[in-house]
Amino acid sequence: MKKILFTLLLLATLLPAMAGNKHYTVIVSLDGFRWDYTKMYETPFFDQMAREGVQATMFPSFPSKTFPNHYTLATGLYPDHHGIIANSFWAADRGKMYAMNNPETRNDPSFYGGEPIWITAQKQGIKTGNVYWVGSDIAIKGQHPTYYKVYDDTPRLNYAERIAYVLEMLKKPEPERPQLIMAYFEDPDHYGHAFSPHSAETHRCITELDVLMKQLWDGIQLLPFAEDVNLIVTSDHGMATISPDRCVSISQYLKPEWYERINDNLPAQIYAKAGCTDSIYNALQGLEHVRVWKKANIPAYLHYGSNAYIGDIIVLPDLGWLVTDDTDFNVGGAHGFDPTYDDMQVMFRACGPDFKKGYTASKFHNVSIYSLLAYLLGITPEKTDGSLEEVKGMLKALPAQSSTSINQVQ
Incomplete structure (x- = not known):
């Protein structure tokens, strides 16, 4: 009887899965x-x-x-x-x-x-x-x-x-x-x-x-x-909501001979010329409303920094701020933040x-x-x-x- 009950219980458990x-x-x-x-x-x-x-x-x-x-x-x-x-x-x-x-x-x-x-x-x-x-x-x-x-x-x-x-x-x-x-x-x-x-x-x-x-x-x-x-x-x-009065310009702090290009598509990616990474990094220290990292030092929780296509310097603005020289826009929205x-x-x-x-x-x-x-x-x-x-x-x-x-x- 115990074996029969066990078999019935097993079938009741398996039949839904078997029906699949x-x-x-x-x-x-x-x-x-x-x-x-x-x-x-x-x-x-x-x-x-x-x-x-x-x-x-x-x-x-x-x-x-x-x-x-x-x-x-x-x-x-x-x-x-x-x-x-x-x-x-x-x-x-x-x-x-x-x-x-x-x-x-x-x-x-x-x-x-x-x-x-x-x-x-x-x-x-x-x-x-x-x-x-x-x-x-x-x-x-x-x-x-x-x-x-x-x-x-x-x-x-x-x-x-x-x-x-x-x-x-x-x-x-x-x-x-x-x-x-x-x-x-x-x-x-x-x-x-x-x-x-x-x-x-x-x-x-x-x-x-x-x-x-x-x-x-x-x-x-x-x-x-x-x-x-x-x-x-x-x-x-x-x-996030953005506005023209919350923009940070970084180009004014950088010499053109230091970098190959800047892609400011949030975060800003700066591709440095050989030997110029430190110059760029040092020039951007102390800027308000942004965080600046060398590629190797991006915080681990962001899971970002090992890929070859990531810039040598990353500039990440605070929520609602943009890294850009272009302030010709009305209030709108943006994403790409932390x-x-x-x-x-x-x-x-x-x-x-x-x-x-x-x-x-x-x-x-x-x-x-x-x-x-x-x-x-x-x-x-x-x-x-x-x-x-x-x-x-x-x-x-x-x-x-x-x-x-x-x-x-x-």
Whole structure:
């Protein structure tokens, strides 16, 4: 009798796993969506996601910029390790400037290190879909997602069309259906830059995005397998208010013969001529509202400084300040600052079969998103800078020991 009871108990435990309903995950990034926009503005759907799933605040990686962080979300590596160390940077070995708006460099796979989650998944037999995520339309390691859109193709899909495309992919026959879908939306970043985070324009944009995400979720609920779909909505960085009276000019302290170039795209990267690093560093000591570091002395918590493309001198302004000679602008917004500043941190919402309900998770770092996605897909991850350990509290169930929690870069 004891053996029979034990067998029945074992079967009751194993049958759900043996049934093995395939779960799907849709992750959406809303560029520049600060963690507290849901407190500042009316967001009924994001509030619904918090009640029915998980809410958290997430740290971006440094620098808190769009391309570095979207590629970090995809690879689980800090920008220092995957190579997209800023939206633009000087590549001395190539004699050219990488820039996200320059198709020649943006589409060059050799700039992109690490392995995006869509490649990891496809190597293990899982189809993926993608709408404009950084790196998805570039042949990294010679591969693309199973389904994807080229960002430079025109006309570019508007937001409603992107939602329709996500739902179209989910409606494919089961053998052709992507198990992971990643989608990128350019807003509210534009409105934060142009009008500041605290503006009627940004308010209106946040409200519209909340409605759009509700439309996506409602579309998912119409699927016959809706109970098997996870939805994650997050972002790459926050936004801080800036103004012309909070600018620091560094060029006046430097002699042109000391440096090859200055890229002041927050943080300012100064590429020194041979033997001039100390001269630049010493000349900038004592400036207010900035921190100045030699490349080798950037604080460890920023995880920045080993990559060959990082400048010899880094000048990082305080929150809300800019390193620039150009003060011809109105009050607006900027990002790229220290990720420990609240204004740079981002919203995280997740709901679906794998997430707890009504759970508020601790703050975590965006390098762990890759590990989370790998777990949701049931695949073995590459080594990364993140860890499932950091986010496992938001999950309904987790094995005692998972490869996704230990497979980290050493």
